Amino acid sequence: xxxxxxxxxxxxxxxxxxxxxxxxxxxxxxxxxxxxxxxxxxxxxxxxxxxxxxxxxxxxxxxxxxxxxxxxxxxxxxxxxxxxxxxxxxxxxxxxxxxxxxxxxxxxxxxxxxxxxxxxxxxxxxxxxxxxxxxxxxxxxx
Numbered sequence: 001x002x003x004x005x006x007x008x009x010x011x012x013x014x015x016x017x018x019x020x021x022x023x024x025x026x027x028x029x030x031x032x033x034x035x036x037x038x039x040x041x042x043x044x045x046x047x048x049x050x051x052x053x054x055x056x057x058x059x060x061x062x063x064x065x066x067x068x069x070x071x072x073x074x075x076x077x078x079x080x081x082x083x084x085x086x087x088x089x090x091x092x093x094x095x096x097x098x099x100x101x102x103x104x105x106x107x108x109x110x111x112x113x114x115x116x117x118x119x120x121x122x123x124x125x126x127x128x129x130x131x132x133x134x135x136x137x138x139x140x141x142x
Contacts, residue, residue: 005056009048012085016078017060021068024077033092033134036081048086054079054118076108079118080134083110090117091135095128 005013023032057078061070068074073094080092091111098104109124110117111133116125 005049005052006047009053009082010056013053013057013060013078013082016081017057017064017068017074020077020081021061021074024073025067029094029132030134030136032077033080036077037084037135050083050088050118053082057082073106073108076110079110088112091133093125093130093134094132095124095130097128 020032020036027035054075057075058070061068061074061078064070076092080090083090089112092108093111094106094108096104096106107124107128109119111125116123
């Protein structure tokens with residue numbers, strides 16, 4: 001997993017990838033986001049490449065087993081934590097949509113400056129109905 005990301009940031013990403021996914025199973029998402037918000041330290045935003053960080057997190061999650069394995073929620077929660085800690089004003093959104101065959105599906109993604117951020121696929125805000133946004137409205141996004 002070679003990358004030009006700073007070693008300290010890779011370490012923070014690895015720790016976040018180890019800790020956040022299990023917490024998603026035992027702590028309410030609102031409480032987890034509040035905890036992630038408290039760890040913000042806006043000092044290094046200019047020293048990171050968010051797209052490279054997202055690719056690094058994706059590679060980590062795809063390489064990890066079982067409960068740590070990649071999902072959009074795990075990816076979004078880890079990136080939300082790392083990017084906000086770096087001082088980037090991102091929001092984490094969760095939405096749902098009904099598939100043509102009937103099942104309800106969910107997706108988690110980041111928003112920055114009102115647009116989906118670091119998403120590979122079509123705009124989830126156009127295809128999903130928003131059911132949650134963190135930080136909640138009225139709290140600072142940046």
